[in-house]
Amino acid sequence: xxxxxxxxxxxxxxxxxxxxxxxxxxxxxxxxxxxxxxxxxxxxxxxxxxxxxxxxxxxxxxxxxxxxxxxxxxxxxxxxxxxxxxxxxxxxxxxxxxxxxxxxxxxxxxxxxxxxxxxxxxxxxxxxxxxxxxxxxxxxxxxxxxxxxxxxxxxxxxxxxxxxxxxxxxxxxxxxxxxxxxxxxxxxx
Numbered sequence: 001x002x003x004x005x006x007x008x009x010x011x012x013x014x015x016x017x018x019x020x021x022x023x024x025x026x027x028x029x030x031x032x033x034x035x036x037x038x039x040x041x042x043x044x045x046x047x048x049x050x051x052x053x054x055x056x057x058x059x060x061x062x063x064x065x066x067x068x069x070x071x072x073x074x075x076x077x078x079x080x081x082x083x084x085x086x087x088x089x090x091x092x093x094x095x096x097x098x099x100x101x102x103x104x105x106x107x108x109x110x111x112x113x114x115x116x117x118x119x120x121x122x123x124x125x126x127x128x129x130x131x132x133x134x135x136x137x138x139x140x141x142x143x144x145x146x147x148x149x150x151x152x153x154x155x156x157x158x159x160x161x162x163x164x165x166x167x168x169x170x171x172x173x174x175x176x177x178x179x180x181x182x183x184x185x186x187x188x189x
Contacts, residue, residue: 001030001031007050009030010045010051013025020058023035023038026041026042046059046062049062097184102128102129103125103127103183105123105126106126107121108120108121108124113137113149113162113164114164115163116150118137118148118163121187122186123186124148125182125183125186126139126179126181126183127180127181127183128180132151132178132181133151134151134158137149137150138150138179139178139180139181139182140176140178141175141177142160142170143173149163151178157171158172159171160176
């Protein structure tokens, strides 16, 4: 069995069972008669990024097993000849949410940020941080209500600015607390 076939069998097992196989299961899956063969295959998969090992030695899917292939670039301006070439493999989860312990997703409701490319129904990836800067898109509690807007500063006063000309900036009357910063937007067509 070729390496690609082994990788395919491993991926099929993972998709079907939503977990990685143990050594005995891997031996049966690949038709190995020794645990050493399974161990060597796992190490090769780890070297190639197909698998990764945690601190306790347990295996988990690596970027090249879970990820999407990057096949090239596409011109968004004038048309150009397209060439398909495998450039890399990207794990979208790692790319979009590298700091899982401080990140979460929120579903967007409303159109006040459409000019920033954030539309109703989109999911925004946000992170809690120690500090926030003017110019960032933030999740804020303003006068007891939550909203997503640009954080702005005028003299020594912070306010929130929408990315839609239909809406006016929000100047807090009682209080403004920044909860998180937007780090990404996910839209599914």
